[in-house]
Amino acid sequence: MDLSLTEDQKMIRETAATFVKKESPVERSRKLRDTDLGHDAAVYRQMGELGWLGLPLPEHVGGFGGSMVDAAILLEEFGKTLVPEPYLASVVLGGMAVAHGASTAQQQELLGPMVEGDSVLALGWAERGSRYDASAIEARAEKRGDAWSITGEKVWVLGGHAADHLVVSAKTGAGVSLFHVAAGAKGLDVTTVKTMDGRKAATLRLEGAEGALLGDEGAAGPVLDHVLDKAAAAACAEGVGVANAVLWMTVEYLKTRKQFGVPIGIFQALQHRAVDMFVQTELLKGTSILANAKCESTDPVERAQAVSAAKAQLSTGGFFVVAQGTQLHGGVGVTDEHDISLYFKRMRALMALFGDEEHHVARYMTLPSFTEGI
Amino acid sequence: MDLSFSPEEEAFRAEVREWVASALPPHLAEKAAVDAHFSMDEVMEWHKVLAAKGWIAPHWPEAVGGPGWSVTQRFIFTEELETAGTPQLSPFGLSMVGPLLIQFGTAAQKERYLPKILSGEEVWCQGYSEPGSGSDLASLRTEAKDEGDHFLVNGQKTWTTYAQYADWIFCLVRTNSTVKQQAGISFLLIDMKTEGVTVKPMLTSGHTPAFCDTFFDNVKVPKENVVGKIDQGWTMAKALLGHERTLIAAVGQCGRAIQRVKRIAQNETLDGKPLLEDPLFRAKIARLEIQLEAHRMANLRTLAGAQLGHAPGPESSILKLRGSEILQQALELQMEAMGQNALSWFNEPGVVPPDEEWVASVFNYTRATTIYGGSNEIQKNIIAKLILGLPQPGKA
Numbered sequence: 056m057d058l059s060l061t062e063d064q065k066m067i068r069e070t071a072a073t074f075v076k077k078e079s080p081v082e083r084s085r086k087l088r089d090t091d092l093g094h095d096a097a098v099y100r101q102m103g104e105l106g107w108l109g110l111p112l113p114e115h116v117g118g119f120g121g122s123m124v125d126a127a128i129l130l131e132e133f134g135k136t137l138v139p140e141p142y143l144a145s146v147v148l149g150g151m152a153v154a155h156g157a158s159t160a161q162q163q164e165l166l167g168p169m170v171e172g173d174s175v176l177a178l179g180w181a182e183r184g185s186r187y188d189a190s191a192i193e194a195r196a197e198k199r200g201d202a203w204s205i206t207g208e209k210v211w212v213l214g215g216h217a218a219d220h221l222v223v224s225a226k227t228g229a230g231v232s233l234f235h236v237a238a239g240a241k242g243l244d245v246t247t248v249k250t251m252d253g254r255k256a257a258t259l260r261l262e263g264a265e266g267a268l269l270g271d272e273g274a275a276g277p278v279l280d281h282v283l284d285k286a287a288a289a290a291c292a293e294g295v296g297v298a299n300a301v302l303w304m305t306v307e308y309l310k311t312r313k314q315f316g317v318p319i320g321i322f323q324a325l326q327h328r329a330v331d332m333f334v335q336t337e338l339l340k341g342t343s344i345l346a347n348a349k350c351e352s353t354d355p356v357e358r359a360q361a362v363s364a365a366k367a368q369l370s371t372g373g374f375f376v377v378a379q380g381t382q383l384h385g386g387v388g389v390t391d392e393h394d395i396s397l398y399f400k401r402m403r404a405l406m407a408l409f410g411d412e413e414h415h416v417a418r419y420m421t422l423p424s425f426t427e428g429i
Numbered sequence: 430m431d432l433s434f435s436p437e438e439e440a441f442r443a444e445v446r447e448w449v450a451s452a453l454p455p456h457l458a459e460k461a462a463v464d465a466h467f468s469m470d471e472v473m474e475w476h477k478v479l480a481a482k483g484w485i486a487p488h489w490p491e492a493v494g495g496p497g498w499s500v501t502q503r504f505i506f507t508e509e510l511e512t513a514g515t516p517q518l519s520p521f522g523l524s525m526v527g528p529l530l531i532q533f534g535t536a537a538q539k540e541r542y543l544p545k546i547l548s549g550e551e552v553w554c555q556g557y558s559e560p561g562s563g564s565d566l567a568s569l570r571t572e573a574k575d576e577g578d579h580f581l582v583n584g585q586k587t588w589t590t591y592a593q594y595a596d597w598i599f600c601l602v603r604t605n606s607t608v609k610q611q612a613g614i615s616f617l618l619i620d621m622k623t624e625g626v627t628v629k630p631m632l633t634s635g636h637t638p639a640f641c642d643t644f645f646d647n648v649k650v651p652k653e654n655v656v657g658k659i660d661q662g663w664t665m666a667k668a669l670l671g672h673e674r675t676l677i678a679a680v681g682q683c684g685r686a687i688q689r690v691k692r693i694a695q696n697e698t699l700d701g702k703p704l705l706e707d708p709l710f711r712a713k714i715a716r717l718e719i720q721l722e723a724h725r726m727a728n729l730r731t732l733a734g735a736q737l738g739h740a741p742g743p744e745s746s747i748l749k750l751r752g753s754e755i756l757q758q759a760l761e762l763q764m765e766a767m768g769q770n771a772l773s774w775f776n777e778p779g780v781v782p783p784d785e786e787w788v789a790s791v792f793n794y795t796r797a798t799t800i801y802g803g804s805n806e807i808q809k810n811i812i813a814k815l816i817l818g819l820p821q822p823g824k825a
Contacts, residue, residue, distance in 0.1 A: 056438065056501045057431045058733035064430065124430055306817045321820045326813035333812060334747050341726030348432040364722040372723070417708075420715035426705070429691040 071132035084137040088253030094139040103172020116166035127292035127347040134296020144214025147289045149176025152222045156233045156278035157269040177218035179209030187410045189279040196225035204263045215257025216247040229273025234266035252404040284362045287409040288346040291365040294373045298336040301380040335372035342368045363415035370412035377402040445509045461514035466637045469594040475516040476549040500732045511681025522546035522553035526599045529669045556586035556600035567610040573602040582648040592641035593630045614662035618654040635794030678728040679752035686759035693766040724751040743815040746808040753798035760792040
């Protein structure tokens with residue numbers, strides 16, 4: 056057991072911390088939310104140059120052969136200033152779907168340019184009726200010669216509006232499979248939708264869109280489970296950054312805001328609330344470390360146990376932090392002008408992604424580990 | 430970063446588990462199975478088994494009788510003991526005054542006291558709280574008057590847990606009342622057999638003997654019994670708190686309590702099915718277990734810090750907060766799982782299943798966990814001040 060960061064990991068953290076502080080303060084995120092893209096393509100490319108996009112991806116595609124623990128270090132820093140570039144969408148969702156589900160040649164073709172920052176990937180797995188169940192889908196794919204023809208609809212596709220390459224799930228006779236669809240493919244309609252946290256996603260409408268099968272037909276079930284576990288762990292890591300930022304922003308406010316002639320942080324009721332925020336932030340941090348370490352496991356039970364615990368903690372503890380941070384800021388906390396409202400929204404968005412509290416508690420309590428040894 | 434235990438650590442866990450299973454005397458194992466209250470004799474019996482094995486003080490340096498384990502080994506050891514439900518050792522010697530003496534005691538004090546704490550030959554208790562000084566400990570009034578070669582101690586200590594079995598008590602006493610409260614306190618070791626010491630035990634709400642009032646009436650205490658310097662008692666108290674904090678996470682104890690919730694719920698019936706299969710109740714257990722997962726990680730992170738040579742700091746107050754709250758919630762769920770059986774109070778065997786016999790008693794006493802060792806509200810004050818740096822009353 057060793058919970059300390061390696062020298063490499065310390066360097067990643069330092070570089071990322073400097074980046075968010077100097078080059079990506081929260082004002083940048085605020086400005087970008089009014090743009091069509093919602094992020095800065097040049098900054099995304101810079102992330103490729105820094106080696107960040109390939110950090111958790113294998114070396115044979117130009118990645119660094121790291122793990123989600125490494126990516127989590129970046130994501131935590133990104134959360135601190137709400138960095139809007141589609142890291143989660145392109146690297147963790149699209150990237151990992153290809154890394155886990157596609158052949159080596161396909162991985163090189165799709166991930167090679169992505170890790171350089173030359174392309175954006177996205178994963179369409181959810182549909183209107185699927186909620187958080189990646190297998191409960193209606194989209195169908197039929198074989199047409201060497202290619203496949205895909206029909207269906209995908210919703211809340213993170214980064215889908217900006218993606219050069221889309222990975223979508225669809226059913227064939229053999230079960231759920233993954234397909235690569237190029238952004239300009241005929242029969243594919245990409246509609247940009249706005250999300251509550253000031254970002255963008257896409258609705259994909261596929262009507263006989265041409266796609267290439269990734270990996271084996273019917274083999275996408277476990278792949279998507281694994282990818283969504285990684286994405287949930289990534290959301291937790293970003294949530295740690297969000298919670299940290301809100302905690303210290305609130306503590307600072309308690310020290311400077313005066314009422315009744317004293318800084319309000321002197322009042323015990325408010326002190327104890329701030330302490331509860333600190334405790335929940337620390338608990339989230341611990342579960343996030345666990346989830347990001349265990350989400351690499353090929354044992355789905357061990358993985359689910361850690362990821363579901365963390366994602367549930369994000370929804371309870373993480374939300375507690377942003378909700379109480381808002382409360383302690385008083386009226387300014389519910390203005391668009393104050394940054395805390397942006398953090399509040401991002402946390403709530405992270406909660407809605409890849410399984411909410413109900414979903415993860417339900418999954419946790421049906422794992423065989425739950426009734427072991429009683 | 431590596432979150433798994435190494436093969437050596439796993440082997441160590443297996444060794445501890447196996448040893449505990451064979452070394453715990455059968456009559457204690459029987460009580461452990463139902464989490465019955467252990468008498469002080471039974472606690473000390475187990476103490477001596479561990480002492481004979483050399484495993485009684487994992488957190489002591491090797492030079493004074495510790496086994497020389499890593500922090501991770503200590504975590505594993507504690508978790509295994511708690512999971513097995515072995516008698517909880519009296520912490521006052523092993524985890525409080527012992528480590529303090531190791532840090533601040535004179536050579537003579539170490540030689541005099543440490544071996545007998547290890548062997549279990551001498552039992553200790555703690556004289557901190559007074560009827561008028563609970564959370565506001567520094568206001569304490571028990572007085573030690575300088576009489577040249579000795580002190581004359583007068584006053585009353587309360588919540589002196591296990592004083593009725595103790596050979597020694599470590600006390601915070603007032604040695605100077607002309608200075609700031611904290612600056613006039615000394616840390617004093619008092620032989621319980623000294624003339625003028627009287628103990629009045631009282632029952633806990635769980636109907637077990639633990640608490641006492643201890644009275645001091647012109648008790649003569651030699652001056653060599655001061656730990657640290659005279660009037661430095663507050664510094665000693667703070668250092669002692671640091672040692673105490675390393676052991677308060679109760680991760681194994683919480684895990685065991687949640688397992689018992691599941692076991693009770695497996696045997697109780699709702700609509701013709703085990704209560705454990707009721708999604709509403711099962712989700713309550715799952716939510717609590719997830720809280721425990723988070724708490725366990727917080728504990729491991731604190732230990733990782735300690736492993737790198739940091740003393741556990743104020744952030745370990747979190748461990749006290751969460752460990753005590755989760756344990757209480759687990760006992761609340763045990764009671765809930767029992768339904769009307771929760772009414773049972775020290776009945777003959779057979780009134781309720783064995784797994785449920787002790788629940789009501791433990792449930793009642795467990796309310797103390799958020800109060801003792803510095804109430805949870807005091808822990809929050811500590812975090813607010815030392816970690817968050819929030820302004821303090823009177824200093825705005």
